[in-house]
Amino acid sequence: KFIYALPFFIFVLDASAQTPAAPPAIVDVGTATASRVALQRWVPGSVVSRDDAKIASAEAGRLEFVAEVGTRVKAGERIAKIDDQALRLRRDELAAEVRRTDAQRALAATQLDRLQKLEASNTIAKSQIDEARATLETNVQTTSRARAQLHQIEHDIDQADVRAPFAGVVTERFSQRGEYLQVGASIVHLVDTDHIEARVQAPLALADKIRAGMQVQVRAGGAEKPASVRAVVPVGDERARQFELRVGVDPALALVGSAVEVALPETGANTTAGLAIPRDALVQRSDSTYVMRVSGDNKAEQITVTPGTSSGDLVAVQGALSVGDRLVVRGAERLKAGQAVKVRSDG
Incomplete structure (x- = not known):
């Protein structure tokens, strides 16, 4: 049994001795530079x-429609609708009132014109003409008031259709469909996320x-x-x-x-001169901060550094580094000191 096992043992040792070395790790590098990093x-x-607003009701009434949470709307797009049937009936009533007062104004104008033609013959009293002028002016003002009321009710109907004052997303609903709202009641929360x-x-x-x-x-x-x-x-x-x-x-x-x-x-001097490295080169651990430097023979070297102020992608550091050192900016977390590396740009 010993004689048969010995060749197998020798074969295993010989096979393990011929196992190829692990390939070098592929890394990206940056360069340490002399720079003035702003404090x-x-x-x-x-x-x-x-733009962040709680959209409220400008009219009282039952809520017929309200946009769902998460709905993205454009400026001017409907986000809620209040029942405006009573307002529309009132608009029809005022439209009829405008037509009535306008007819009275036209009649008063005709009567005044007729009396003015008779005035030259002295067949009517001057007080009649004055009364006719007053009647016409009263009818003109009555018509203007009725038109203003009609415009007001049309505005109220337009306000019952609640539209987004700006483009945004509905993030919250304060009122639900079917609820009766008073003037000023919050309906939705609209936020511009752009x-x-x-x-x-x-x-x-x-x-x-x-x-x-x-x-x-x-x-x-x-x-x-x-x-x-x-x-x-x-x-x-x-x-x-x-x-x-x-x-x-x-x-x-x-x-x-x-x-x-x-x-x-920062307060004080605007810049400080020193050694600056790419921010991505820093490897931060709970007990230290270090970088992995690529040596001349493409081996990884772990160098402990103390980071200082930063500006953009650069960080000022203190440590055993020199200008021109190649530092691993991608893949440093997986490297060990002494491990063979291959810089990606080296081909």
């Missing part, structure tokens, strides 16, 4: 809509560094995009020592209600 402070903010911005409460110490129109970075969910300061409210809170600013936000970056961070120019 910034990341300030929290909340995403809000430029025109959004971050509402930021910044320290008063940064007030002299920020102006409308300046470019800043906005970060949400690990993604970062450039944005523009739309407005700065030049009034501070004396208790919180903060002031408000509004920063435009790309709808693709965050939803209304999301928390974001905005990078604002």
